[in-house]
Amino acid sequence: MKAGSNLEKVFEAGKFAVTAEIGPPQSANPEPLIHHAKMLKGHADAFNLTDNQTAVVRLSSIASAVVIMREGIEPVIQMTCRDRNRIALQSDLLGAGALGVKNVLCLTGDHQTFGNEKNAKSVFDFDSISELQTFNALRTEGKQVGGEIIKDPPKVYLGCAENPFATPYEFRAMRLAKKATAGADFCQTQAIFDMDMFEKWMDEVRARGVDKRVHILAGVIPMKSAGAARYMKNKVPGMIVPNDIVDRMKNAKDQKEEGIKLCIEQIEHLKTVKGVHGVHIMPVAWEEMVPRIVKEAGLLPRPTFA
Amino acid sequence: MIVAKRKPMNEIAEMVAPYKKITVIGCRSCVAICLAGGEKEVKMLISALKVKNRKQGKHQEFEGLVVERQCEKEWIKEVEGKVLGSDLVLSMACSLGAQTIGDMYPEKLVFPGLNTGMFGVPEEQGVWSEKCVGCGDCVIHTTGGICPVARCAKSMSNGPCGGSANGKCEVNLEVDCAWSAIYDRLKLQNRLDLIEKISPAKDWSTSHSGGRRVYVREDAKLTPHQKKGKEGTQ
Numbered sequence: 001m002k003a004g005s006n007l008e009k010v011f012e013a014g015k016f017a018v019t020a021e022i023g024p025p026q027s028a029n030p031e032p033l034i035h036h037a038k039m040l041k042g043h044a045d046a047f048n049l050t051d052n053q054t055a056v057v058r059l060s061s062i063a064s065a066v067v068i069m070r071e072g073i074e075p076v077i078q079m080t081c082r083d084r085n086r087i088a089l090q091s092d093l094l095g096a097g098a099l100g101v102k103n104v105l106c107l108t109g110d111h112q113t114f115g116n117e118k119n120a121k122s123v124f125d126f127d128s129i130s131e132l133q134t135f136n137a138l139r140t141e142g143k144q145v146g147g148e149i150i151k152d153p154p155k156v157y158l159g160c161a162e163n164p165f166a167t168p169y170e171f172r173a174m175r176l177a178k179k180a181t182a183g184a185d186f187c188q189t190q191a192i193f194d195m196d197m198f199e200k201w202m203d204e205v206r207a208r209g210v211d212k213r214v215h216i217l218a219g220v221i222p223m224k225s226a227g228a229a230r231y232m233k234n235k236v237p238g239m240i241v242p243n244d245i246v247d248r249m250k251n252a253k254d255q256k257e258e259g260i261k262l263c264i265e266q267i268e269h270l271k272t273v274k275g276v277h278g279v280h281i282m283p284v285a286w287e288e289m290v291p292r293i294v295k296e297a298g299l300l301p302r303p304t305f306a
Numbered sequence: 307m308i309v310a311k312r313k314p315m316n317e318i319a320e321m322v323a324p325y326k327k328i329t330v331i332g333c334r335s336c337v338a339i340c341l342a343g344g345e346k347e348v349k350m351l352i353s354a355l356k357v358k359n360r361k362q363g364k365h366q367e368f369e370g371l372v373v374e375r376q377c378e379k380e381w382i383k384e385v386e387g388k389v390l391g392s393d394l395v396l397s398m399a400c401s402l403g404a405q406t407i408g409d410m411y412p413e414k415l416v417f418p419g420l421n422t423g424m425f426g427v428p429e430e431q432g433v434w435s436e437k438c439v440g441c442g443d444c445v446i447h448t449t450g451g452i453c454p455v456a457r458c459a460k461s462m463s464n465g466p467c468g469g470s471a472n473g474k475c476e477v478n479l480e481v482d483c484a485w486s487a488i489y490d491r492l493k494l495q496n497r498l499d500l501i502e503k504i505s506p507a508k509d510w511s512t513s514h515s516g517g518r519r520v521y522v523r524e525d526a527k528l529t530p531h532q533k534k535g536k537e538g539t540q
Contacts, residue, residue: 082460086507108467111459111477122460129464130507145507163468168489171466171501178464178504190468237469237476 002139002185003157005102006074006305007046010278011186011215015303016271017278019076019188019217020044020290022068024059030067033059036287037071043294045302046103048188048280051078055115062092065101076159077101080109085125086134086145093135097154105159105188106131129182132158136183158183160214163190164201166238173204180213187214188280191221193232193241195269202275211275218270219280222289223259226250260289260296267297307336308400309426309434310343312351313419318396319358321417325366325394330419331385331407332372333399340434342420343398345372351398351419376403382410389414425456435481442512442519448500450491455508457484463505 001008010017020040025032040047047068049061065075077096079089096104108128112120126134134145135158142153160179164172176187192198198218205211223229226249233241245262252258267279279299283290294300312318322328330348338344348370359366371388373381376399382389389395389407394415397404401422408416424436439456446453455461459477465485469476473486492498510516528536 108460108462111469113459113477124460124462125510126507127460127462127464127467129504133504133506161468166466166468166470167473167483167486168466168470171489174502175464178502182504237471237474237479 003102003155005157007103008157009305010045010303013303017217018044018294018299019046019048020281021048021050022287023050023285024064026058033064033067034071037068037073040290041073042302043291046074046076048076048078051080054110055112057116062096066099069100075101076103076105078105078107080107081124081126081131082109082112083123085123089131090144093154097156103157107161128160129178132160132179132182132184157185159186160184161188163238164198165190165240172201173208173210176205177208177210180210184214186217188217189219191219191282193245199273202273206275215277216275217278217280218276219282220263220266221282221284222263222286222293223249224286225255260293263293264297307339308422309340309424310337310400310420310422312342313421315354318419319355322394322396327367327393328396329388329392330368330370330396330398333376333403334372335375337399337420348372348398377406379410382407443509449488450495452484452488452491454484463508
C-alpha cells in the first residue's frame, strides 16, 4: 500500500470504485460541505474536493478536506499548478499529509481567465506531469525536486486527470502513459458523453498496457437540462456531447429525470468496459442526486475494510 | 523582435498635460517595424496631440525625432541637446529605449508612449504573435521548433492540456494550441518519440524568476584603455 487510503484499498481489492465531487463553497462557511458529507457518506469511496475550479475563488481544497474528514468521509484533494509554485505545492503536500489527507489529484489547472480573478498572475511553475513526478519522488524517496532529502515524507495516493475528448485525440492515451510513468496511481477522465469515442480511447489505453499501470475512473456528469447539454457541447472546450444526447434531453418530458436516467445507463455501460476500474461522478452543484445514482446503478453497498 | 503598442491617446495626453516643451523620440528598430513608434507614428502622434490641444485651447510645444536604436547609448548621445532642452521626453520606443534615455539623464523625465508587449513575429501585415518569453533555456530543438513556454497559455512542458479543442487553445479560440502544433510538427518530422518522454520540472532560474539578468561577456568587454580611446573619438 502506498498510502493506505480507502480508495487505494478499493482498487487493490479489485472492486469497482466510486468517487464523487464536492464543490467547496464561495465562502468561509463549512456548513455546505458538512451537509454534503452527511448526505453522501457511504455512497462513494472517496470524495473529490476541487481546487478553485474554473479559477473561481472558493474555500481551499485542503481545508475542505479536513472539514469532510471530521464527518468520517475520505477526501481526494485536487492540487493545481495554477496558483502555487514548487515551494508552495510541496509545502501544501506536507501539510495535507500531516492533516491526514491520503489522496491527491494532480492537475495543471484551469486558466485564470475563466474565473473571477482574471487579473491574477499565473504561476504554472509545474504542469500536472512535473507535479506528479515531484510528488512521487517526495513520497517514495523523501526527495524534493530541488534535491533535498526530507524525513517523514507524506504517504499519498496520487491521481491524475485525462481528457480523451481533447485534441490531438491520438495523443491522449500516450499522455496518460506519461502520467503513469510520472507516478499516477489512478486517473479520472473528463465527463464522457460520446461513449464510442471513449471506448476507442480505452482500446488505445489497453493496447499500451496503461490500464494495468493506472486505475481508470470514468467521469460522468448527470445533466439537469437540455440547456446544460448544449452548453457543454458548445461552450466547454474539450467536451464532446453528441447530438443524439442533446436531442434525447430536449425531447424528454422530465429533463432532470432523463439526465439521471442517462447517467445511470452510462455507468451501467462503463462497468462493462475492460480496463475501467470505477466511476467518478461530477454532479456540478447537484450533489443531492449522487446517492440515487449510485444506488440505481447498482453500486451499493460500498466496500468496507476492517 | 520586440512588439509594442501605442498607449491610448487619452492616457498619453493626460501623461504629458503638465509639460510645455515635449520631445517625442521614436526608434527605427523593432517598434518601427511593428508600426508603433517609427517616424510615421511619431508624426501622427504629434499631430493628434496638437489637434487635441487646439480643441481645448491649450498650447504645448512638440518636437519629433527618431533615432536608429533607442536602446543604445551611442544613438541617444546624438540627440543629447534635444533631450536636455525639453521638459519631457515622450519615448515612442519600447521600454528599453525609454529606460536607456532615463538612465543616461536621470534628472530628465522620460515617459513611455508605448506599452511594450512581447517578443513576437509579424505573421502577416498588421498581425504580430508572441513566440518567445526569454526564459533563458531554449528547448525548441525538442519541441519541433515551437516554444511551449511562450505559445502555451500555461507554459506547459508536457502538454497539451485537456482544453485543447480542434487544435485551438481554450484560453483564446483564435490561437493555436501550442502542444497540438508541437504534436503535429513532430509527427511530420517523424520524431514523436520526443513527446513521449517526460520533461521534468523546468529550471526557471535562467528566467526572470532567477532575478534581474545581466549578461557579461568578459571577452567582449573593452579594456580601460580601449574605453578611453572610444570616448576620445566621440
